[in-house]
Amino acid sequence: MRLIPNRFKHNNLFIIMFLITVLMIVIVSITITWMTIRMSEKFFFEKFSITNSKVMNQVKESFESFHYSIVIASNNLLQSGNLKKILTEEGSNTEKMNAIFTIGQQMEHIQSNLDAYEVEIIVTGKNGLSYATDRRYWPISDEELKYSHLTRNTFNNPKRLLYQYDHRLVQTSEDGDGNVIVASKALMDRLSGTIYGSMYFAIQEREFRKFYSSYTTPGNNVVMADRQGVIVSSNISKLIGKKDKQLVNYAAKIEKGSKDYTIEKFMGKDQIITMEYLPSFDMFLFNIIDKQKAVGDLINKKAIVLISMGIVLAALIIVFLASRRVTNSLSKLVKQIGNAPKHNFHQYVAVTGTYETRQIGNAFNSMLNELHDYVEQLVLAQKQQRNAELAALQQQINPHFLYNTLTSIKFMVLQGVKEETEAVINALISLLQNTIGNVSETITVQQELENLKNYVLINQKRYGDRIKVNYFVSPDCREYQIPKLILQPFIENSFFHGFNKKANGYINVLVWQEGANLICEVVDNGDGMEVSSENKLPNTKRKQALFSGIGVRNVHERIQLIYGEAFGVTISSELGEGTKIRITLPSSTL
Numbered sequence: 001m002r003l004i005p006n007r008f009k010h011n012n013l014f015i016i017m018f019l020i021t022v023l024m025i026v027i028v029s030i031t032i033t034w035m036t037i038r039m040s041e042k043f044f045f046e047k048f049s050i051t052n053s054k055v056m057n058q059v060k061e062s063f064e065s066f067h068y069s070i071v072i073a074s075n076n077l078l079q080s081g082n083l084k085k086i087l088t089e090e091g092s093n094t095e096k097m098n099a100i101f102t103i104g105q106q107m108e109h110i111q112s113n114l115d116a117y118e119v120e121i122i123v124t125g126k127n128g129l130s131y132a133t134d135r136r137y138w139p140i141s142d143e144e145l146k147y148s149h150l151t152r153n154t155f156n157n158p159k160r161l162l163y164q165y166d167h168r169l170v171q172t173s174e175d176g177d178g179n180v181i182v183a184s185k186a187l188m189d190r191l192s193g194t195i196y197g198s199m200y201f202a203i204q205e206r207e208f209r210k211f212y213s214s215y216t217t218p219g220n221n222v223v224m225a226d227r228q229g230v231i232v233s234s235n236i237s238k239l240i241g242k243k244d245k246q247l248v249n250y251a252a253k254i255e256k257g258s259k260d261y262t263i264e265k266f267m268g269k270d271q272i273i274t275m276e277y278l279p280s281f282d283m284f285l286f287n288i289i290d291k292q293k294a295v296g297d298l299i300n301k302k303a304i305v306l307i308s309m310g311i312v313l314a315a316l317i318i319v320f321l322a323s324r325r326v327t328n329s330l331s332k333l334v335k336q337i338g339n340a341p342k343h344n345f346h347q348y349v350a351v352t353g354t355y356e357t358r359q360i361g362n363a364f365n366s367m368l369n370e371l372h373d374y375v376e377q378l379v380l381a382q383k384q385q386r387n388a389e390l391a392a393l394q395q396q397i398n399p400h401f402l403y404n405t406l407t408s409i410k411f412m413v414l415q416g417v418k419e420e421t422e423a424v425i426n427a428l429i430s431l432l433q434n435t436i437g438n439v440s441e442t443i444t445v446q447q448e449l450e451n452l453k454n455y456v457l458i459n460q461k462r463y464g465d466r467i468k469v470n471y472f473v474s475p476d477c478r479e480y481q482i483p484k485l486i487l488q489p490f491i492e493n494s495f496f497h498g499f500n501k502k503a504n505g506y507i508n509v510l511v512w513q514e515g516a517n518l519i520c521e522v523v524d525n526g527d528g529m530e531v532s533s534e535n536k537l538p539n540t541k542r543k544q545a546l547f548s549g550i551g552v553r554n555v556h557e558r559i560q561l562i563y564g565e566a567f568g569v570t571i572s573s574e575l576g577e578g579t580k581i582r583i584t585l586p587s588s589t590l
Contacts, residue, residue, distance in 0.1 A: 021319045025312055033308040053260060055215050056276045056287055059222070062211040067280040069114050070183045070201050074161060076110045077123065077199050078187065087125025087187065087197040103131045118207050123187070125197040138180050138202035139168055145200070150182055154198050158186035163281045165232040166202075167241055179205035179240050181232055205240060208233050212285075219290035223247065226283050251275050251284045263291060382561070408462050424461050427454035434484075441562075445511055445518075446478040448487055452509065455488060459495055466504040467495060474512040480587055482518070483562060486555045490522040490581045493552070498526030498579060505578075517567075518587040525578040531571050552581075559585065 077083060086103060107121060111133060114121075120137035122145070124130040130142050145151060150164050161183055168178040180202050187197035212222045216235040224233040229245045246266070253262050254275045261274045270291040275284055350361065405428055412421040431454040434447065449471060456469045469491070487509065494507045502525075510521040556569040563586055573579035 017323050018320060021323065022316060025315050025319065029308050029312045029315075033304060036304060052274050052287055052289075056274060056285065059212045059215060059285065060276050060278065063278055063285070064280060066117060066203075066211065067183075069117065070119075071161065072113045073110050073121070073201065074183075074185050074199060076113070078185075078190075080106055082106065083123070084187070084189070084196055087123065087129055088127060090127055100129070100131060107131065107133055114201070117203060120200075120202045122200040122202065123197060124199075125187075126195070137204055138166075138182070138200075140166070150184055150200070151198060154184040154186050155195065158188050158195055161185045161280075163232075163283065165226070165230060165241070179233075181205060181208050205233050209235060219293035221288045223286040223288055224278075224281075224283055225286065232283065247284065247286060250286070251277070405458055405462070408458075412461075420461065424458060427457045430454045431458070441483065442481040443484050444478065445473065445480050445482055448482060448484070449473060449478075449509070449511075451485075452487055452491055455491065463495075467499055468504075468506040470506060470508045472508060472510045477511050477513055477518060477587075480513075480518050480585075482520070482585055483555075483558055486559065486583060487520060487522060489552055489555055494522065494524040494526060494579070498524045501527045513587050516587060518585040520583040520585065522581040522583075523578065528573045528575040528577050528579055530575065531573045555583075559583070 082102060083106060103123065107123075111119075111121060118137065120132060120134045122130065122132040122138070124142070124145065130145075132138075140148070148166075150166060153162055153164060162185065164182050164184065166180045166182050168180065181204075183201040183203075185199055186195050187199060188195045213235055216222055221236055222234060223231055223236070223239060225231045225244070225247045227248065229243050229248045231239045231242055231244065231247070234240055246264070250262055250264055250266075250273050254260065254273070255277075261272055263270060264273055265271070266273065266288055272289040272291050272294060274287045276287075277283075278285055405424070409421055409424055409428075412424065431451060434443070434451050434454075452469075453471075460467075491507060491509070498507075499505050505525045508521075508523045510519075510523065512519055552569065552571075559568050567584050567586065570582045570584075571579065572582070
């Protein structure tokens with residue numbers, strides 16, 4: 001989903017649902033449209049094959065009627081004894097002329113069976129005599145006929161009535177084209193089987209075409225071909241005489257198939273091809289129909305596609321509105337949840353939309369309630385923990401410190417130093433009151449300074465004043481609130497560890513405001529110590545301090561716990577030069 005712009009990130013679910021739905025609708029629509037067109041075509045082909053079968057049967061009957069007339073005429077010729085005698089006997093020219101006259105009379109009688117057709121009859125005899133009823137229809141010479149493939153095929157199959165194609169290179173009439181279909185059969189004696197001649201029935205292809213021409217229209221064509229694929233007749237004149245082996249393959253496919261038709265390529269187009277076999281002619285009769293013209297007129301694909309597109313568009317609009325309505329509340333909820341930790345963690349989400357969305361909203365609001373309760377309990381627990389730690393620290397006064405302080409007071413009393421004794425006692429009382437009696441977590445800078453002065457006074461009375469302590473506090477900072485006991489641990493460290501090598505020195509306490517922060521520094525010129533470059537605090541476990549649990553690290557962690565990680569303690573020190581402690585706090589009088 002990285003391809004979806006960031007501004008749409010809250011609508012990912014809607015976009016995914018919509019795209020998937022669009023894809024499914026388009027696929028289903030295309031499939032239904034395709035199936036509708038295919039089923040319509042199939043229904044048309046089934047109905048068409050039934051209707052076309054009737055038409056083809058009528059055409060077939062026309063051919064059979066013609067064939068029947070040829071059969072009757074050929075039988076009459078075979079049964080004529082005079083014809084046999086004339087074609088087998090030798091004679092003078094006068095006798096031949098009489099024979100031709102006799103044949104002519106018989107031909108007129110025989111040709112009466114073919115009056116419905118323009119057919120030329122030619123008979124040839126073993127003695128070389130031949131007779132033709134009308135040479136205009138089939139202008140072939142006796143010599144050409146004798147050595148043609150027509151005669152050769154006829155004598156090779158003497159018992160069959162053969163239908164063959166012949167083409168003359170000359171025009172036979174003003175509207176003729178020279179294409180002729182010839183029915184031929186050998187004149188054979190039935191008893192002896194002797195061949196004494198041959199007979200030919202020639203019909204021009206244009207006359208042959210009349211058997212089916214009334215059933216043809218543009219895009220609806222008829223083709224008649226023999227077993228070699230030679231087209232002997234067709235309403236498409238340019239195809240006549242050409243050889244197309246595909247037609248033979250189509251015929252075999254239809255004969256073997258369960259359907260009465262096949263859809264194949266012919267003349268560069270998809271064609272609906274039906275076939276009838278004419279056993280009398282030993283030829284195939286094809287009805288070839290342009291699929292585009294046939295189906296295009298019946299099935300308006302453009303209208304179907306437009307209707308499908310309209311349905312798809314309407315479905316997409318409905319899906320868009322429905323998906324948007326369903327996912328809109330969820331998108332808003334996601335946006336509110338996504339913004340909750342960024343802007344307003346306490347802002348509850350609106351519970352609207354579907355049942356599932358409302359359940360999620362209620363669960364999120366319940367989670368916020370529990371989280372708020374947990375945070376409040378956690379804050380309270382931390383606050384109580386800090387107070388407990390502070391209270392415990394306030395009680396952890398080192399017994400040795402009290403013992404040594406009281407011992408010092410005792411000697412001062414014995415020595416009769418009344419004023420100094422009173423000052424030490426007052427300092428100890430004030431120190432105990434501010435550390436043990438005051439349970440507040442924060443005190444003013446002034447109060448912290450008073451505690452420091454009391455602590456310093458007690459230690460100077462015990463150990464002498466070899467370490468001087470100076471206070472430099474900006475007057476406007478005295479009322480600022482700071483955590484209790486954050487300066488004392490550093491004064492303590494300087495007193496007891498900062499001057500082990502040096503006999504004397506000083507400790508300066510500085511407090512001032514720097515911008516919005518309050519800066520407190522404890523600086524001494526004592527022995528110094530090694531500090532890492534990152535100014536990490538030393539992890540001291542010293543037990544001799546006044547407040548054994550109050551150490552440098554404790555102060556730092558307390559400050560960050562109260563004010564955050566932006567505040568705390570940093571240390572800089574050099575061996576032999578001294579140490580500087582810098583405490584950064586927010587300036588506040590609350």
